[in-house]
Each structure stands twice: as structure tokens, then as C-alpha cells.
Amino acid sequence: MKKKDKVDYVKNGKRLDGRKVDELRPIKIEAGVLQRADGSAYLEWGQNKVLVAVYGPREALPKHIQNPYRALVNYNYRMATFSVPDRKSPKPGRREIEISKVSGEALERAIFLERFPNTTIDVFVEILDSNAGTRVAALSAASVALADAGIPMRDLVSAVGVGKAGGEVILDLNKAEEDAPDAVDMPIAMLPRTKEIVLLQMDGLFTKKEWQKSMKLAEKGCEQVYEAQREALRKKFLEAEKEDKKSKKAGDQ
Amino acid sequence: MEETIWDLRTDKTIAAIKEGKRLDGRKFDEYREVKIVNDISENADGSARVLLGKTDVIAGIKMVPGDPYPDSPDEGTISVGAELLPLASPSFESGPPREEATELARVVDRGIRESKAIDFKKLCIREGELVWIVFIDVYTMNHDGNLFDACSIAALSSLLKTKIPKLEADRVVAHEYAGKLALARKPLLSTFAKMANNVVLDPILSEEKAMEARFSCATTEDDCLCAFQKGGGGSFTESEIDNCIDVAFKKAKDIRKLL
Numbered sequence: 001m002k003k004k005d006k007v008d009y010v011k012n013g014k015r016l017d018g019r020k021v022d023e024l025r026p027i028k029i030e031a032g033v034l035q036r037a038d039g040s041a042y043l044e045w046g047q048n049k050v051l052v053a054v055y056g057p058r059e060a061l062p063k064h065i066q067n068p069y070r071a072l073v074n075y076n077y078r079m080a081t082f083s084v085p086d087r088k089s090p091k092p093g094r095r096e097i098e099i100s101k102v103s104g105e106a107l108e109r110a111i112f113l114e115r116f117p118n119t120t121i122d123v124f125v126e127i128l129d130s131n132a133g134t135r136v137a138a139l140s141a142a143s144v145a146l147a148d149a150g151i152p153m154r155d156l157v158s159a160v161g162v163g164k165a166g167g168e169v170i171l172d173l174n175k176a177e178e179d180a181p182d183a184v185d186m187p188i189a190m191l192p193r194t195k196e197i198v199l200l201q202m203d204g205l206f207t208k209k210e211w212q213k214s215m216k217l218a219e220k221g222c223e224q225v226y227e228a229q230r231e232a233l234r235k236k237f238l239e240a241e242k243e244d245k246k247s248k249k250a251g252d253q
Numbered sequence: 254m255e256e257t258i259w260d261l262r263t264d265k266t267i268a269a270i271k272e273g274k275r276l277d278g279r280k281f282d283e284y285r286e287v288k289i290v291n292d293i294s295e296n297a298d299g300s301a302r303v304l305l306g307k308t309d310v311i312a313g314i315k316m317v318p319g320d321p322y323p324d325s326p327d328e329g330t331i332s333v334g335a336e337l338l339p340l341a342s343p344s345f346e347s348g349p350p351r352e353e354a355t356e357l358a359r360v361v362d363r364g365i366r367e368s369k370a371i372d373f374k375k376l377c378i379r380e381g382e383l384v385w386i387v388f389i390d391v392y393t394m395n396h397d398g399n400l401f402d403a404c405s406i407a408a409l410s411s412l413l414k415t416k417i418p419k420l421e422a423d424r425v426v427a428h429e430y431a432g433k434l435a436l437a438r439k440p441l442l443s444t445f446a447k448m449a450n451n452v453v454l455d456p457i458l459s460e461e462k463a464m465e466a467r468f469s470c471a472t473t474e475d476d477c478l479c480a481f482q483k484g485g486g487g488s489f490t491e492s493e494i495d496n497c498i499d500v501a502f503k504k505a506k507d508i509r510k511l512l
Binding site for chain 1: 352355356358359363366367368369468473476477478479480481482483484485486487488489490491494495498502
């Protein structure tokens with residue numbers, strides 16, 4: 001058996017990839033990138049690349065799944081076969097099914113579902129490239145796509161990964177950190193305005209103190225994601241406004 | 254028809270919670286009575302039936318020699334499956350597992366795996382060739398709420414009784430054993446339901462129908478957290494989760510005494 005060399009996951013305040021303990025990988029979000037979808041978003045978060053389409057609210061079918069009080073949220077998280085080091089089977093695995101379930105439930109709190117009885121809001125997520133933290137990247141992008149579709153919401157959903165590697169509590173773990181022998185991975189999503197927690201999962205061995213420390217980092221991280229999400233929407237809608245004015249001007253002449 | 258009855262029961266459940274009561278008279282941080290019967294199947298390498306109030310589940314273990322994963326040639330593994338049998342509820346259907354069953358199996362799996370209760374290296378038979386795979390399968394017999402905790406207790410209880418089969422020429426010899434499966438920790442799941450701004454432990458079915466959100470937390474006897482899972486369309490505050498963790502540590506200790 002090979003003995004793994006001891007790795008310093010944090011040395012002089014710097015991580016393996018040079019980040020600080022509370023530093024996110026670079027995030028870039030663009031809203032309205034797909035022609036046929038009602039709303040869409042493209043997100044890059046470090047190496048992670050995610051494309052999201054939203055359809056609806058549209059009639060939920062078959063009819064017996066309809067809820068007369070509110071809209072359903074149907075969230076589909078899928079990874080492309082080439083998005084991971086070994087080829088992934090195109091068949092959705094148990095992991096993808098579970099992530100789809102909890103992510104859809106996380107969005108429910110944000111959307112005014114009661115305004116759209118008997119309908120479904122379908123969210124389709126495709127992971128094109130991955131390096132730890134794809135579910136939070138996907139959820140953050142999905143929330144932008146919902147806003148792009150004009151679906152009324154209480155707030156955006158901002159999500160981030162926190163956890164532990166080499167005994168240090170850190171924000172936004174990458175794959176190397178997630179593979180640490182003592183790694184803890186805790187994906188979390190919040191409504192940033194009210195700090196309500198809408199998604200929370202964790203695996204690994206954590207003390208209560210470490211959990212509390214992670215929550216502080218998570219809150220900070222979500223605020224930064226929130227800013228990137230709002231920037232994407234501002235950009236899209238300010239541009240749309242400019243276009244609108246331009247065409248009106250042309251019409252006047 | 255069934256849904257209408259549940260709507261009415263939900264109103265009653267919520268009204269009680271707002272008065273600080275639960276329909277079955279329990280405190281907000283109280284488990285139902287837990288009954289454990291071990292070794293209910295002779296062909297299983299370990300098994301247990303768990304009653305959590307009226308919720309009734311069975312877990313059975315089969316240890317099977319198999320191929321190791323290429324990236325961990327000297328480690329065995331576990332595999333958790335959950336079957337929501339139609340025996341347990343009119344809303345369960347036979348067929349391949351749906352998302353509820355998938356989530357249940359994965360949360361039970363995470364609690365055991367991440368607690369490092371089982372040393373996967375000790376499940377190695379011959380490095381790179383043959384390792385033990387511990388199949389943990391849970392079946393529901395009656396669903397009266399909180400299948401998560403019932404299945405977690407049943408899985409742990411049956412693991413604690415699991416005997417390692419004897420091997421001859423790499424094949425299992427039926428009903429002969431070569432020792433016991435060692436467990437370093439006793440991870441247990443504690444599940445909470447939130448409704449009308451209150452959080453209750455171990456929800457019964459009518460509380461699950463009324464709940465806005467669910468939170469499960471796996472704890473070990475040495476005060477470690479090893480898994481979280483939030484479900485449902487509602488939300489939790491940080492202080493609610495903080496409180497759930499404290500209750501989980503305390504109440505799981507009581508259940509551990511029954512094992």
C-alpha cells in the first residue's frame with residue numbers, strides 16, 4: 001500500500017490553489033443565454049460549468065400530479081458524460097436523483113408558487129465540466145434562470161459549499177480539498193435577505209464548533225454569490241432596456 | 254379522498270402545535286417508544302426489526318465478496334438500499350425506487366459511511382482482487398412517519414449483530430461464520446419537522462403531512478456530527494438547526510442504550 005504524503009491544505013494562510021480560507025473561486029454568470037427557454041443562465045465557477053433552462057409556469061401533466069393550490073417545481077440535475085474524470089453513464093444515478101430532489105425543494109421557498117395553481121415550473125440543469133461544488137453552482141445558476149424567466153420570487157437562492165480539509169474550516173472546497181482524508185463537505189443554500197436556510201447537507205466528521213464556524217463562512221460566501229447573481233440580472237435587463245429605447249427612437253424617426 | 258382527510262388532519266396538527274401540543278401527547282423533543290428485535294432472519298448475516306411507535310421497518314445485511322474499486326484496491330465498501338414496500342402505505346408502489354426511497358437510502362448510507370464506523374480497510378480480503386461489500390437493505394412494513402430514523406436504527410442494530418461469513422475458495426459457505434463485523438462508532442440519525450414556526454423531533458405521519466421542512470442530523474457517541482440533510486419546501490434558521498443538533502446529541506444517546 002502506498003502511503004499518502006501529508007499535505008498541508010492551508011499553509012501561511014494560503015490553500016493549495018493559492019486562495020485564502022474564506023475565498024471563493026472566480027464566478028461568472030450570464031442570464032438569458034438560450035433562445036427557446038423561458039429563462040436561462042450560464043455559470044462558470046472555477047472549473048465548474050453549468051447551463052440551466054427554465055420552462056413555465058406551464059400546465060402540469062399528467063393531470064393527476066397537479067396541485068390545485070400551487071405550482072410544482074420539477075428540478076432536473078444531470079451531469080454530462082464527459083464532465084467528470086471517468087465517463088459517467090448517461091443514466092441518472094442515485095446521486096443526481098437526490099440532488100434534484102433537495103435542490104427543487106430549496107427553490108420552492110423562494111418562488112410565489114401559490115400564484116400558479118395546477119402548473120409546473122421545470123428546471124433543467126446540465127453540468128458541462130465539474131470540480132467539486134456542482135450542486136451549489138447549479139442551484140445558484142437556476143435561481144438566476146428563474147428570475148430571467150420573470151417568475152415572481154421572494155429572493156434569489158444563493159448557494160455555496162463549505163467544509164473542512166486538513167483540520168481547517170474553508171470556503172468553497174475544490175476537488176483536491178474534497179479528497180482530503182478528513183474532508184467534510186457541506187453544501188448550503190440561503191435566501192440572502194432573510195438568511196433562511198433552504199438547502200443543507202453535510203457529510204464527514206464535524207464538531208459543533210466547526211459547524212458554527214462553517215456557517216459564518218457560508219454566510220459570507222452566499223453574499224458574494226448573491227452579488228454575482230444580481231450583477232448578471234442587472235446586466236441582462238439594463239441591456240434590454242437600452243435596446244428597447246434604441247428601437248423606440250428608431251420608430252419615432 | 255385520502256388527500257382531503259389529510260388536509261383536515263393537517264389543520265388539527267397545526268392547531269395543536271400552536272398550543273404547544275402534539276396530537277399523540279409527546280413533548281416537542283421526545284421520541285416515540287423504540288422497540289428493537291434482532292436476528293429476525295436466519296439467512297441474513299445480520300438483521301433487525303425496529304418499531305418506532307407504529308412505524309415498522311426491517312433491515313437485513315448480506316456480506317458479499319466482490320471486486321474493489323480501482324481507486325481503493327485495499328478497501329471494501331457498504332451499499333444501502335431502501336424499499337418503500339406497498340405493505341407500508343397505500344401511496345407506495347412496487348417497482349424501481351423513486352426519489353423518496355433514493356433519498357432515504359442515501360441519507361442512511363451517509364450517516365454510517367461518514368461516521369467511519371466501519372473500517373473499510375478491514376473489509377479487504379486480497380488487495381486489488383477481492384473485498385467484502387456490506388449490503389444493507391431496509392424494508393418498510395408500516396409507515397407512520399419518520400422512516401429516516403427508524404431505518405437508521407434498524408441499519409445500525411443489524412450491523413452490530415453482523416457476522417462475517419466463512420469463505421472457501423473465495424465463496425461464501427452458507428451458515429458458517431468467521432467472526433463478527435467490527436464497528437468503531439454508533440452513528441444514529443435524528444429527524445425533525447418544522448411547522449408553524451415550531452420544530453418537533455420524530456414526526457408522526459400527520460406531522461409529516463403538515464410539515465413545511467424537514468431536517469435530519471446524524472450524530473455519534475463521541476459528539477461528532479457526521480451527516481445533515483434538509484428536505485421539504487420550507488426553510489430553517491441557523492438557530493433552529495443549532496437547537497436541533499443539541500437535541501440530536503442528547504436523544505440519540507437514549508436510543509443507543511437500547512442497542
